[in-house]
Each structure stands twice: as C-alpha cells, then as structure tokens.
Amino acid sequence: MNITPKQYxxxxxxxxxxxxxxxxxxxxxLIGGLICAIGQGFTELYKAIGFDDATASAWCTITxxxxxxxxxxxxxxxxxxxxxxxxxxxxxxxxANAVASPAVEFKSEGYILGLGAKxxxxxxxxxxxxxxxxxxxxxxxxxxx
Numbered sequence: 001m002n003i004t005p006k007q008y009x010x011x012x013x014x015x016x017x018x019x020x021x022x023x024x025x026x027x028x029x030l031i032g033g034l035i036c037a038i039g040q041g042f043t044e045l046y047k048a049i050g051f052d053d054a055t056a057s058a059w060c061t062i063t064x065x066x067x068x069x070x071x072x073x074x075x076x077x078x079x080x081x082x083x084x085x086x087x088x089x090x091x092x093x094x095x096a097n098a099v100a101s102p103a104v105e106f107k108s109e110g111y112i113l114g115l116g117a118k119x120x121x122x123x124x125x126x127x128x129x130x131x132x133x134x135x136x137x138x139x140x141x142x143x144x145x
Contacts, residue, residue, distance in 0.1 A: 024085050031084025035091045039064050061092055068096035073104055095126070 003011075042063050046056035071077040077097050081088040088094055102121045 027083055028085040028087035030087065031080065032087030032090055035064075035088065035093055039091065064091070064093050065096040068093035069100040072097050072100040098126070 039060050042060040043056050046059045047053070051059065068077060071080070077088070077093075078101075081097070088097070
C-alpha cells in the first residue's frame, strides 16, 4: 500500500485528538506549582528542624523522590499526571516516576529480567546524555576560563 505524505498527514490528523490547551496549560501550571510548593514546604520543615539550607534541600529532594516512587507504585501518580500533564514531568518527581514506572510495569517478568533489565528503559538515556553533556560543558568551561 503506497500512501502519500499528504494522505498520511490526514490520517494522523483524524486519529489524533485535539488538545484542549486552554484547560491543559493551566492544569499543568497548577499541578507543577503545587508539587514545587510541597517541596518548598518540606524544605522549610527541615530548616525548622535545624538543618542548614543545603541539607534541608537534599532531604526535600529525597522526600519528593520517595513520595513520587510510592505514588507510582500505588498507581496514583499516573492519575495525577492525567490531569497535571507536563506539570508532573518537570520537577524531580517526574524523573523519579520515569524510573519507577518501568519497574512496576515489568515486575511480573521477574526481578532480574523484568525489573532489573527494564528499570532504566526511560531514564537511562536521560542519565547518559545528562552526564555526557555535563562532561562536554565542563571541558568547554575549562578551556574558556
């Protein structure tokens, strides 16, 4: 079956639902902002306990990652993401969800071939290119300094 690019474009347009940007963008902003506000609340809580700024920030990140993985395992993060869209992807919680989701999805295949082999299926490229980019930026910075 030969199909022209124009025909293919029309098929894609028919099959793709229209985005409700008027609703989606504010929801993403509100959910992402809420996640960040919760993070700020944890930072302030840890400071009130007596941690310095750097330690409080580190514990805030650890707490948010833990909560994200917990909510992913319980199937609740996906429900939040359904309404929050990109607002749930941007904070560190989105990265934790990206690592935990394949683990939950493939756990039925066993701990080695399922969970162990698939856990970094989404996050692996992010880690790889993040590290590679930081090395390149570091080398460039070293020479232009």
